[in-house]
Amino acid sequence: MINRIFLAASAAAILLSALPTGAARRNFPAFIGVAQCKKCHESDGIGNQHKIWSASPHARAYQTLSQEKGREISRKAGVDDPTQSLICLKCHTTGGGKTEATRTEGVGCEACHGPGSLYHEFSNHASFEARENSYRKAVSLGMYPILGYDGIKARERLCRYCHTEERPCYPESADERKRQKLPLGLIADFIFKHPLRRR
Ligand code: HEC
Ligand code: HEC
Ligand code: HEC
Numbered sequence: 001m002i003n004r005i006f007l008a009a010s011a012a013a014i015l016l017s018a019l020p021t022g023a024a025r026r027n028f029p030a031f032i033g034v035a036q037c038k039k040c041h042e043s044d045g046i047g048n049q050h051k052i053w054s055a056s057p058h059a060r061a062y063q064t065l066s067q068e069k070g071r072e073i074s075r076k077a078g079v080d081d082p083t084q085s086l087i088c089l090k091c092h093t094t095g096g097g098k099t100e101a102t103r104t105e106g107v108g109c110e111a112c113h114g115p116g117s118l119y120h121e122f123s124n125h126a127s128f129e130a131r132e133n134s135y136r137k138a139v140s141l142g143m144y145p146i147l148g149y150d151g152i153k154a155r156e157r158l159c160r161y162c163h164t165e166e167r168p169c170y171p172e173s174a175d176e177r178k179r180q181k182l183p184l185g186l187i188a189d190f191i192f193k194h195p196l197r198r199r
């Protein structure tokens, strides 16, 4: 426990001296990019979510667009360059391709947890003593309320915003459609395998 507090506190100190960018100073939440979250969330002491994410399909979502399958789907959808088109970036990167900081990162932390410019500082979203309070504060500063059982409905809406049948890459074959279906069980099971894969 002591170790975790120390780790977090020193990470916070480093970060506070390293930031504020223009986005962080404004008082509406903006996307700041995975690298900002990585500063603390690559620590094993708090679960190294960055490492888990890096190995997950979400981290590859932008690269996928320029691979063979991505180009084929683009041709059919009448899209010239999927890596430049908001039609694809809408779901294949954080912030729908509308912010430079996250345009090429794939489905990053903030795609699911919300734009972090206001909550990313330690004291605005984390605490080892009063977790509920810090989470509430974070939500008031732009974090999406998708955690825990209380957040399941919001979480389902979030996942299904992208995991929908209404997308140019929705497969034609019935088998593949079935494979790509995201059952509620999988969405709710997140607690055991963050951020998850199918198998
Ligand atoms: C200054 C260090 C630091 C930075 C930067 C940081 N976090 Fe955190 N975050 C923490 C710590 C420490 C915890 C508490 C972990 C625990 O309770 O085990 C935490 C907890 C969380 C939680 C759990 C909910 C909560 O409020 O406790 C989420 C979600 C989260 N962070 C997302 C992010 C995202 C997304 C970013 C980037 C936009 C980010 N964090 C940037 C240190 C940081
Ligand atoms: C911003 C859009 C977006 C959101 C939000 C999102 N996803 Fe995804 N997800 C994707 C994309 C795009 C891929 C495909 C990445 C690739 O293969 O390049 C993907 C891939 C996946 C996969 C892997 C599929 C496989 O091939 O095994 C799973 C599982 C998944 N998402 C679950 C979820 C869950 C659960 C949530 C909600 C907590 C969620 N996603 C939220 C866009 C999103
Ligand atoms: C509404 C959200 C959304 C939009 C818009 C979207 N995608 Fe996807 N895409 C997804 C999700 C979600 C997955 C993951 C499906 C799975 O594996 O479960 C995915 C998967 C993919 C895959 C890998 C899966 C496969 O079928 O091989 C490719 C390639 C792809 N998308 C290309 C594109 C291209 C190109 C565009 C733009 C023309 C696009 N997508 C637009 C949400 C979207």
Ligand code: HEC
Pocket: 034, 037, 038, 041, 047, 049, 050, 051, 053, 058, 107, 108, 109, 110, 111, 112, 113, 146, 147, 148, 149, 155, 190, 191, 192, 194, 195, 196
């Ligand atoms: C596809 C969506 C998605 C992405 C991408 C994602 N998360 Fe999460 N994350 C979740 C969900 C859903 C939960 C809630 C798990 C629960 O409540 O059981 C969660 C939980 C967390 C927690 C709480 C503690 C834990 O480990 O369960 C932290 C911290 C966190 N995420 C940080 C991050 C960071 C940092 C990144 C980027 C490196 C990231 N997440 C990327 C969906 C995502």
